Amino acid sequence: MFDFDSIHDRQAWSATKWVRYHDRDVIPLWIADMDFPVAPAIQEALAGYVAHGNFGYRSVPRELPQLLVEDHRRRYGWAVDPQWIVWLPGLVLGLNLAVKACCAENERVISFSPVYPPFLQAPVLQGRQLVDVPLRPTNAAGTVHAIDFDRLEEAVQRPAAADGALLPATRLLLLCHPHNPIGRLFTPDELDRLATFCDRHGLLVCSDEVHCDLILDGQTAHRPFARVMAERSPALLARTITLHGPGKTYNVAGLGIAWAIIPDATLRRRFRAAMQRLVPDPCSFSYSALQAVFSDCEPWRQALLAQLRVNRDQVSAALERMGLAHSHPEVTYLTWIDARALAAEVGNAAAWFEEHGVGLSDGAEFGRPGYLRLNFAAPPALLHEALQRMEHAIAALRQTSRRASGDSA
Ligand SMILES: Cc1ncc(COP(=O)(O)O)c(C=O)c1O
Known part of the structure; x- marks a missing residue:
């Protein structure tokens, strides 16, 4: 077919x-893109937009936020408020903006290696410090991994430097969920422990979930990390930024559209402030593709x-x-x-x-x-x-x- x-x-x-x-x-x-053509519904939506023939500035179509909200409710059982959505032209950008919005200069950001390179680069590029907490290999070949909670505990300690001053605080965890390149889902137990850990240490979490619609075993459902946090305590939802977009699943990375879901108004304001005059709108073509993604794919x-x-x-x-x-x-x-x-x-x-x-x-x-x-x-x-x-x-x-x-x- x-x-x-x-x-x-x-x-x-x-x-x-x-x-x-x-x-x-x-x-x-x-x-990470696919040598397959996009879904016919995306191709048709784009052809329709091309045929209308005007490619001036384009705003987010009015129905798109609601389509996203319904999609998240249906797929992940997560009730997103449309006001929480910040549209972006890419996810790597979102990782960098999250680092800027969440941390003061020099503060520390945790990533779990091995990981998609921007998770290691964003803290450094934005003048913050990277704390790499390697995933723990659970087989000799190092091809299966689990979160290393002991090393995570060590990573948030703040021993005094030689001059007696405390090391800068660890403020943010960049989570790749599901994880690229190890290709596994964190277990419900790992996610719950991670939420407990973030709660205990007051960490903010930016969870990149761009691969979550590519779970190969159809029986397993994705659990957005923001939902895991909210289930532990509703207040913890305010500590999350969720990044997502159609680029990987629908092979439209070249169209430049993604979004951040930021429930807390203050954090959202800081994130938007980091974007000011630097970040363009998503490409006008991408809105048509996304409407098809949410409706017909x-x-x-x-x-x-x-x-x-x-x-x-x-x-x-x-x-x-x-x-x-x-x-x-x-x-x-x-x-x-x-x-x-x-x-x-x-x-x-x-x-x-x-x-x-x-x-x-x-x-x-x-x-x-x-x-x-x-x-x-x-x-x-x-x-x-x-x-x-x-x-x-x-x-x-x-x-x-x-x-x-x-x-x-
Ligand atoms: C986890 C993850 N985030 C982000 C991206 C890239 O996203 P974008 O092209 O929207 O910046 C990739 C690409 O492979 C990825 O694997």
Whole structure:
């Protein structure tokens, strides 16, 4: 019914994913967008807007906030007040604005690595301090993780510096929920403990939930962290900023629309103040796409999830054959791979796979050198070709090292 098979020439349209390798035969499986066309309903909505032919300034369509409110009630059981919504042209921007709005200069911001790079960069870029609290690996390969509550406790301590002054306070937690790149959902117990922790230490939380509509197991529901906080105590809702948008699920990252949900009026005012004269409105095209997302795209999303499950399993089977430990993601289209042993043989594993025709993300950018992230949101034939290239490269390497050890024996 929907087309997830055709391979389109994205190079011709300067897709960021593809132009990186414009002069090389490399299949790009790196940046988090999908090599699938958008839902027909989005395409039709955009075609309608193009046909009307006027692309001057455009305000948020009057019905859009209410569509968002209904969508959040239906999907996440969360009653959002339309006044809480701040429209944005992107989520990374939202992370940076949250840091500015929540912390004074030099105050400390917690992120859980490995994580999507802007979570590590935003505190530093905004003149605050990053406190990296690494997730605790729960398997030897470091492909499954849990929140490390002991290290979290240490991170909020304020020992005196040499001159006797207290270290700046830890003010904010940047939460990636669900988490990119580890591809898992935090358990209800972890979320409840985290809310308790934030309550006890007076932390504000900015929760980026952009991957939450890509839960691969259809039985599991997303729990917005703001809802978790509110369930603990209604007052805790005021400590949250939730970031979300259609970019990942509906493959419209290039249209530039996202939103922050900020229930507390003072925090919302501070967030808006940080935006003043610096942040443009979302792109006028994006409103049409978003209206379609909220009204007409559920059958397409369900079909997408079915395709992603197939692709995920294909990736897992291939990595198994290659002997590379990896995550089996519960959410989104990103597999996290332990390539440390490979890197010990070949040097940088991302560069090595690139030489063999596949472009992956280097784990170093996420705070974990030696790991790789593979984006499997690609037509099956393209993904199959990429996995074959990887398998052949590994098989050839194994053969060479067997021959070398045979020669030296
Ligand atoms: C967790 C997360 N937040 C934000 C983004 C990017 O959002 P935007 O393009 O709207 O800045 C990504 C992209 O991969 C992401 O994984």
